[in-house]
Amino acid sequence: MSVLEVDNVSIHFGGVKALQHIDLKVGEWEIVGIIGPNGAGKTTLFNCITGFYSPTSGSVRYRGMDITGKPVHERTKLGIGRTFQNVGLVKNTTVLENLVTAQHLETDYDAFAGILGGPATFAEERRLADRAHQILELMNLDGVAQARVADLPYGMLKKVEIAAVLATDPDLLLLDEPGSGMGPEEAHQLGDTLLELRKQFGVTIVMIDHHVPLVTRVSDYVYCLNFGEVLTEGKPDEVRRHPEVVRAYLGEDPEEPEASTVAAADAPATEQAREEYV
Numbered sequence: 001m002s003v004l005e006v007d008n009v010s011i012h013f014g015g016v017k018a019l020q021h022i023d024l025k026v027g028e029w030e031i032v033g034i035i036g037p038n039g040a041g042k043t044t045l046f047n048c049i050t051g052f053y054s055p056t057s058g059s060v061r062y063r064g065m066d067i068t069g070k071p072v073h074e075r076t077k078l079g080i081g082r083t084f085q086n087v088g089l090v091k092n093t094t095v096l097e098n099l100v101t102a103q104h105l106e107t108d109y110d111a112f113a114g115i116l117g118g119p120a121t122f123a124e125e126r127r128l129a130d131r132a133h134q135i136l137e138l139m140n141l142d143g144v145a146q147a148r149v150a151d152l153p154y155g156m157l158k159k160v161e162i163a164a165v166l167a168t169d170p171d172l173l174l175l176d177e178p179g180s181g182m183g184p185e186e187a188h189q190l191g192d193t194l195l196e197l198r199k200q201f202g203v204t205i206v207m208i209d210h211h212v213p214l215v216t217r218v219s220d221y222v223y224c225l226n227f228g229e230v231l232t233e234g235k236p237d238e239v240r241r242h243p244e245v246v247r248a249y250l251g252e253d254p255e256e257p258e259a260s261t262v263a264a265a266d267a268p269a270t271e272q273a274r275e276e277y278v
């Protein structure tokens with residue numbers, strides 16, 4: 001059984017056909033990449049999977065269960081975790097506090113018990129902090145545990161955001177441009193981290209990114225969207241060498257696709273991205 005199945009999903013905003021007849025399947029422990037130019041419908045697809053948008057038609061199934069009509073928080077409870085294109089962290093608190101807060105969705109005690117702070121609550125807080133430290137260590141972020149989020153460089157913010165979502169113990173992790181604002185070397189390291197996370201946490205991953213080398217290196221399967229439709233799909237190498245993908249989005253010679261690291265028009269400048277966030 002697939003972990004995620006998007007079946008014939010379309011969504012229209014007035015006259016804009018943001019997605020048309022999208023089919024997508026994600027198997028257990030797979031890393032699936034989604035590429036495509038600006039406005040292709042990638043984030044809209046994530047919004048349909050996570051429940052921020054309701055498709056005009058079609059369905060979304062998670063481990064065989066039809067979740068098309070379920071609200072966001074129910075999908076989160078089921079194990080669907082997601083990062084955002086513009087970092088979704090609380091800026092004026094520390095990295096550690098962000099990871100602990102993210103886990104509160106999973107805690108057993110109610111808000112009243114949290115305010116009173118009994119022994120069970122303290123033990124639970126300890127457990128959450130321990131887990132947060134474990135994740136930070138795995139992602140080589142333990143050195144910034146006490147740093148204020150707003151003081152971190154953008155590339156690191158993207159990693160902290162992934163850590164915060166991991167803290168909620170997701171089964172399916174949806175990453176929206178985790179490599180944005182990163183240079184080629186940092187993106188390469190991120191790829192290693194994602195492969196390690198899959199191994200350590202057993203998560204299935206769907207990622208949107210413009211860093212084509214990052215996506216093709218870590219993904220088992222890749223979809224390329226264009227104008228709300230699947231332009232092509234397949235093994236990373238097939239998609240990367242697909243003549244239309246090469247010509248339309250990578251702007252490079254099909255014989256030498258490694259030459260480019262990022263679809264140039266889509267690559268956000270690191271500082272600009274950080275300034276927009278902070």
Ligand SMILES: Nc1ncnc2c1ncn2[C@@H]1O[C@H](COP(=O)(O)OP(=O)(O)OP(=O)(O)O)[C@@H](O)[C@H]1O
Binds near residue numbers: 018037039040044
């Ligand atoms: N809430 C909305 N209302 C109206 N139009 C929308 C809405 N959300 C998305 N769209 C439109 O749907 C299309 C797809 O947008 P989307 O953000 O999914 O593209 P994308 O592939 O994620 O692009 P990018 O790489 O720039 O993030 C665009 O034309 C966008 O303007």
